Amino acid sequence: MNNLLLLFFFLLGLIFGSFFNVAGLRIPLKHPFVNDRSACPQCGHLLSWHELIPFLSYIMQRGKCRHCGKAISFMYPAVELATGLLFAISYVMLGLNAEFLTALLLMAMLMILFVSDIVYMVIPNNILLFFLPLFILMRIVVPLEPWWSSVVGALAGVGLLALIILISQGGMGAGDMKLFGVLGIVLGLKKTLLTFFLATIIGAVVGILLLSFKVIHRKQAVPFGPYIVLAAVIAYFYGDSLADWYVAILNKSG
Known part of the structure; x- marks a missing residue:
């Protein structure tokens, strides 16, 4: 097993985990999440790049917003860390092949839905409809x-x-x-x-x-x-x- 690749997919999972948090929080509310900058949900302050480093920013800020001092939900670093681990486990279990891509897509959908259902108790149709054709395609390939x-x-x-x-x-x-x-x-x-x-x-x-x-x-x-x-x-x-x-x-x- 290539340890560098293992580390790469873990870090990639951390980065995507941050994105999955945003997607899970904004898609059910039909808020844009691709171009809109992230902000503190308490005070609305736009976050700078060093406040958006997956997992590390939460640790460095001791779980609090640097501007208003309010607690940041533990869900953010938990989802980021979980996604990193799941991406790494996918690589360990499957290696680099087409099924590995299926695994990454599955982990992506599950983490977005986890956030959405935890916060809103909703599993949005548009998330399922986005992944459905991708899974059908992957099951044709593999x-x-x-x-x-x-x-x-x-x-x-x-x-x-x-x-x-x-x-x-x-x-x-x-x-x-x-x-x-x-x-x-x-x-x-x-x-x-x-x-x-x-x-x-x-x-x-x-x-x-x-x-x-x-x-x-x-x-x-x-x-x-x-x-x-x-x-x-x-x-x-x-x-x-x-x-x-x-x-x-x-x-x-x-």
Whole structure:
């Protein structure tokens, strides 16, 4: 493994993570984010270049705006660092090939949606529609085995969530359903179902902890998107290993 390339993709992830923060915050509000300069959300002061260095600026400023002294959300450095790590992990797991590009696109979409759902509890259609044709193209270039798993995965993802929405009468959002449809194309049937299973388990555990520490109350709505994001990352990189492990346990118990 080339350590320089590993460092390069980690740093690239930090930079893109900063962009994903901005995209996730502005796209749901339909605010421009390509040409508009970043500003402190508290005092509105336009940030200079040395206040926009991914992750390092947060550390150097001790998590506070240099101008108004208000705290900067920890989400900014967390997303930047997570994206850097995910880009690096993608390189370690896949190397330099076409599937590596698919992984980077998947990490990009997931991090943007993570920010959007955490802040607004919204999974914007335009983000999904932007990535959908890219994933279809990548699955034509690098098809799953079997190739139709992408089609079945997308249908299963949408169908499963639609059924849950009908049964629970809105217990989950349409955005989650559409997200699973897009994930199904990338992950295929097996990993899409695994993503749903893992997201449910992670969500239940985190929900119990948040209720236990009174961070949320029982009837408070919480976003499910972050759990889907974490579960999709696990399923994408380790889905086959988890499936083999589960089958081995069943064989031993049988």
